[in-house]
Amino acid sequence: MFWNRDKKIRVELTAPITIAQANCKDLQTPSSLTPVIKTIDKDFALKLLIGIALFLQTALFVDGYLELAAYFEQFGISTSELELTNPAILAAGYIHWFTMVMSWVDDMPIVGPFLQWFPFGTVALAYVYTLANHEAKGQSFFVKGLMGSLALFVIFILPTIGIRHGVDRGRHDVHEAAGIEVVNGLSQVHTVVTKEGESITGYLVAVDTKSAFLLANQTVYKIDNRTNRVMRKVLLKAKPKKAL
Secondary structure, eight states: OGGGOOOOOOOOOSSOOOOOOTTOOOOOOOOOOOOOOOOOOHHHHHHHHHHHHHHHHHHHHHHHHHHHHHHHHTTTOOGGGSOOOHHHHHHHHHHHHHHHHHHHHHHOTTTHHHHHHHHHHHHHHHHHHHHSOTTSOHHHHHHHHHHHHHHHHHHHHTHHHHHHHHHHHHHHHHHHHHOOOOTTOOOOOEEEEOTTSOEEEEEEEEEOSSEEEEEETTEEEEEETTTOOEEEEEEOOOOOOOOO
């Protein structure tokens, strides 16, 4: 029958129902989150430090090789004639940079001492800025950069301790063995008797396992170490002044 049919009624609430109880406590607000502290990535810091060290070593190597090539060229000697080892090239680059940095004090008495810190401070500040987060204070950057530049400067001058000790020990032994006063330093004069019986005395420019280069009377002699035969003579002359 039609009066037995089920009729469904849908009721929609237009406002939320709030149920209040006497013992109901206030809803707890979520506690504030603990701030996350950014730490330095140690692996990245180590890789960056190794990269800087390799870059500085490469710079010293290139500078040392170019310095030696330009020096020997003045005597008519090509670097292809010499057996230049990597330690010798690095030592030449280090001596060049050390002499240049230390000479700034004498060349520029006012700003020279500050210029000595400039390359070390630049590298240290760049390293600290790359690692530190940008939320750090500027004072922290300056302090860390200053400490880093001081450490780099100490590392830079540390090899001079060994050089100074070697010079002092050598002069002491020369004074004890030969009785020469070495307060003002030493000068060496080399003599080579060639295969032809000629005696050549002069300044030793360079030497390796194959040959030696001796400067005597404005002439550079290339002498074979095994046979003492003169392989080449280079006469040094001043270039004439170019006419304007």
